Each structure stands twice: as structure tokens, then as C-alpha cells.
Amino acid sequence: MATDLEAPVEGPRPGADEAEVELLGVTRTFGPVTALDGVTLRAARHEVVAVVGASGSGKSTLLELVCGLQAPDAGSVRAARAVLMPQRDQLLPWLDALGNAALPLRLQGVGKAQARERAHALLREVGLAGFERAKVYELSGGMRQRVAFARTLLAGAPVLCLDEPFGALDAITRAELHGWLTEVLAREPRTVLLVTHDVEEAAVLADRVVVLSPRPGRVVAEIAVETPRPRPATADEVVAVRARALEALAAAGGEAGGAREAGGEPG
């Protein structure tokens, strides 16, 4: 079923362990502020890498570098084509759910009927059957994030950059979407960079958790998570990873490692 749903993923695949995202000693400054300082980070094909850090640790900057929206001041960024999923869904209110999901196809020149047909199948996949014609303002926050994720998937890029995708949601919806994302990624595996300041979210979803220090953003810890997904938030390893990440954040001076504040962060 997944085969006719997924957009063709581009490019030859040399090997499963080939890094699809590779940042080497990346530094990015904005005037007097150093957002990222010598950050080295790799993501293998279909690996889910969570990047955690307090506000001001340059997490969003990191994603924009990977997406090619910014260039590093020093170091190198090499990445397969990456699509951004911003914290605020940025759905277009003049399109219905289907139209929003189909947007990347339309931008690639796919005809309206065909684009909507493919988006239709994917919306069913992400649990939005029956809401295809719903206006954006008729959808709940969780549904909107699902549409936004469907849109991200349909772009057909091998790398997904998720910037606090569940940051604006309540805890219950967020937990629900964690399970949902795990399922969807099992069916449609992609390389994922997940930026969050929720350490538990990172431990539940990621294969590897990268901890950034605030201003300047430096990698202060990298923690692998071995337990296969789906993993409950109460799993021993999740709890342990969460604790280690929080320790690393505290040591780095992160003031709000486990905080679940919904606010965005600059840069």
C-alpha cells in the first residue's frame, strides 16, 4: 500500500550507513551572537536524530542550514534534499486539508487532480480520512500537524527537518502524535532531524539524541537509544536517556531542559 503513496525518493542510495546529513565543524554567527559553534552532526539514512537544547541553542538555525536556507560561516554542510516542517503548521487557510497536503506536488508541477488523489491516499494514512475537504480553521491543532506532516512527506525529500512539530500542542495530543509519528515512519521511513526542547519526546522518538548547549550551540552529549520503537515514555531506557540528557543540559547551563513551554525560539 505504501508504494503508491510515497513520493519517489530521489537519488541513488549507495549504502544504508551512508550519512544523508553531515555537518562538520559548523559555525554560524549572527552579528555578535554565535548561534552554533563547531557543531558536527551526522544522520544516517532513515535514522531519527533528535536535537535537544534550551532556547537559544541554535536548534532552528541548524535545521535551516540543513535545508539550505542559510549557509554556515565556517565548516561544511552536506545534506540530501531536506524539507522543513515548522513549529507553527503554516497551512494555507485558503486551501482545504487535501489542498495543503498536495501543495508540494502542485509546486512540482503535478496536475491538480493527480496531486489531490495522491494526497487523498496519504491523508488516510495519517488518520485524517473524512477530513479531506475540511478547511484549515475547522481542524484541531493535532489534525493540523498531521496535515503539515503529510505535506512534508509528499515533498518526496529524503530528509525531514521537524522544528518543534508538537511544541504547540497539549500533552495528551502530543503523546498521541508521538505514537502516530512512530507508526507513520515505520511505514514510510525517512531520515529525520527532530528539533525539540522536550527531552522525553526526544527519548521516545529518536535513535540518537544530540544535546546542544545554549549560546553558543555546541554538541555537549550524544546519546544512542537502542530500544526499538514504539517505546513508551516509561521504558527503562527512555527514562535513563531522559535523565542523561537533562544532566547534560544542566551541565551546559540549559535553564529549561525538560520544560514543555509552547513558545517558539528565535533563530
Place this chain on the structure above:
Amino acid sequence: MLAALLFLLLLGAWELYARAGNVDDFILPAPTEVGRALYDDRGLLWDNLLVTAQEVVLGLALALVVGAALAIALHFSPLLRRAVYPLLVGSQAIPIVTVAPLLVVWFGYGILPKLVIVALVCFFPIVVTTLDGLRSVEPEQHKLLRTLGASRWQAFRWAEAPAALPAALSGAKIAVAVGGIAAVFAEYAGSEDGLGHLLLQAIPQLETPRAWAAVVVLAALAVCCFALLALAERRLAPWAHRRKDPIP
């Protein structure tokens, strides 16, 4: 509801003052006199309304086309924006009333100078609101569209143009209120018909009730145009009337 009550109250006071104060009709006709003029002169008012309505509607349409095109040009070219925007703002200080006779000299007695004057008065709010609409697309949205592979044109087509549509119509709603006045001035400057022409003739002839009747018709025209634009906005841009961020 309250507005209607207040309106009736004011109307009553006016009626009372005009009758009890024994004021001459040509100074201040009572509302009932105006009402009678509305009825007696209905044919005359209707014919002239059609002329003025045509000027207002076509002038506003012209303003929308020119205003939106200019806003798009200013949006796409920062250089043009820096060069033209101040001039545009300055141009609004030109008293159109005094320019109107010149336009009649240039364009004659037909509908053309009227359209130009109505459009001149109406296009400024349209340019301002349309430009704001085009620029209301968030930087985050632009970033997202870029990663989805959108070209500059596609960003305009999918995000900026739809965002600007309700804004342009809002500008037109502001403009239509003064559009009627512009049409009257244009007719004052030289015309053979229209509500402005009717006013121009009725006042020196001391047909004050008829003049007031023309004003009432003019007001009704503005209200109708406004309501039509509001309706168009609702139909064309229903999203603009919804809350942007429902609770998750």
C-alpha cells in the same frame, strides 16, 4: 438595531425642529418633505443614480485593477517601493476638487474624467491594504515554501496573492465610502447628468428637498456598494473571517 433607533430619534428631532420652528423648506426641509421629493422625483433620481452608480462602480473597478497592479509592482521591487511610495502618499494631498476641472478639459464631458477622478480617490487605500496583504505572509511560510521547492512566482501564486485578496477588498470598502463624493465632485466639474449634476442644479433653484433626496440616494448607493464588497469578501475569502489559531 440600536443604530436604527438612534437614526429614527434624530430623524424625529429634525422633523420636529423643521416643523415647529417654522423653517422654510429651502433652508431645511423636514424629513417628510425629503421623503416626498424622493417619491415625486423618483424617475429623475433613478436616471441620475444610474449615471453616478456607473461612475462609482467602474471607477472603483479601475482603482482595484490599477491599485492591485501597482501594489504587486511595489511588492516585487524594493527599489520601486522606495522611489514611488512617498510620491504616492504625497499625491493624496492633491485636492482632487481643484484638479477635476482640469481633467474635464483634458478628457471632455463624458464618463472618462469621472472614472479617472473616482479611481484617483479610490486607488490609494487599495494600494496600501493590498501591499500590506502581500507582505503579511510570514517569513516562516516563505522558508517552508522554499524548502518545498517553490519559485518566487509560486510563492506569490500560492501564498501572497491569496493573502492579499481580502486585504484588497478591505481597501475597496474604505475607498467606496469616498468614491461617491469623488463622483459628485467630478460631476460638479462638468457634466450633463448624474446625482452631482442634480445637486448642482437643485440647490440654486432652491429645490432643497430634491437636493436632500439626491444625498439620500447617494448614501444608499455607498451603503449598497459597501455591502456588495463585504459579500464578495465573504464569498471569495471566507478564511479571512475565521480565527487564525483555534485551540489545539
